[in-house]
Amino acid sequence: MMFPAMINAQMNDELKSLYDADEQERIDQPKANTTEYKATRARDLARCERVMEIIEADKLDTAEDYYRAAHIMNHGDTAEDARNADWLALRSSALAYRSARWLAAASYDRWQMVQGKPQKYGTNSVSDGRGDRLWDVDPGTTDEERAAWNVPPLAEQLRKPQEANRHKTPLSQNELREFEANAPEWLQQALKRWRAIENHIE
Numbered sequence: 001m002m003f004p005a006m007i008n009a010q011m012n013d014e015l016k017s018l019y020d021a022d023e024q025e026r027i028d029q030p031k032a033n034t035t036e037y038k039a040t041r042a043r044d045l046a047r048c049e050r051v052m053e054i055i056e057a058d059k060l061d062t063a064e065d066y067y068r069a070a071h072i073m074n075h076g077d078t079a080e081d082a083r084n085a086d087w088l089a090l091r092s093s094a095l096a097y098r099s100a101r102w103l104a105a106a107s108y109d110r111w112q113m114v115q116g117k118p119q120k121y122g123t124n125s126v127s128d129g130r131g132d133r134l135w136d137v138d139p140g141t142t143d144e145e146r147a148a149w150n151v152p153p154l155a156e157q158l159r160k161p162q163e164a165n166r167h168k169t170p171l172s173q174n175e176l177r178e179f180e181a182n183a184p185e186w187l188q189q190a191l192k193r194w195r196a197i198e199n200h201i202e
Contacts, residue, residue: 012065018047019068032127033179048076074107082111085138105149117188121146122157128177129171132161
């Protein structure tokens with residue numbers, strides 16, 4: 001017979017392995033819409049599914065457990081995944097895990113983003129097929145509010161995708177068309193909005 005503490009320890013070890021694998025995936029990520037990228041996303045979603053099973057089994061014990069679970073869920077596809085990530089990160093923060101404050105802000109932003117809404121803190125960038133760009137940000141959020149959640153000022157957030165684009169090769173026209181056709185609905189709507197703004201400015 002296995003005691004609850006032993007079961008939880010095994011779950012925690014598995015959660016750490018899932019978290020480490022998720023972190024490894026973030027290093028040198030493949031170009032959007034490639035076979036390698038699709039395989040990465042499939043592994044992301046499989047990890048999310050397993051984390052939800054661990055959560056439903058009530059096997060999260062420590063602040064770090066909640067943080068790792070939040071980190072993985074933040075790479076899910078749906079608004080529900082992002083909402084769960086936000087709840088988990090807030091729980092971790094309440095248990096005094098300092099790194100969870102930024103993650104709570106980032107997962108809240110992602111929750112807004114996948115609903116097609118402006119993000120609050122400005123932590124999420126997306127590819128628009130031409131390069132990375134900061135997702136739309138609620139102009140009412142102050143840098144003081146960001147600082148309270150360990151988020152850098154908006155000006156710094158705006159620089160990050162610009163710097164990332166210096167090291168990226170733009171998609172070809174065929175790749176761009178495929179990217180736009182396969183983007184999730186919330187991103188497709190944003191692409192149309194951004195293109196319309198660009199055309200109006202031109």
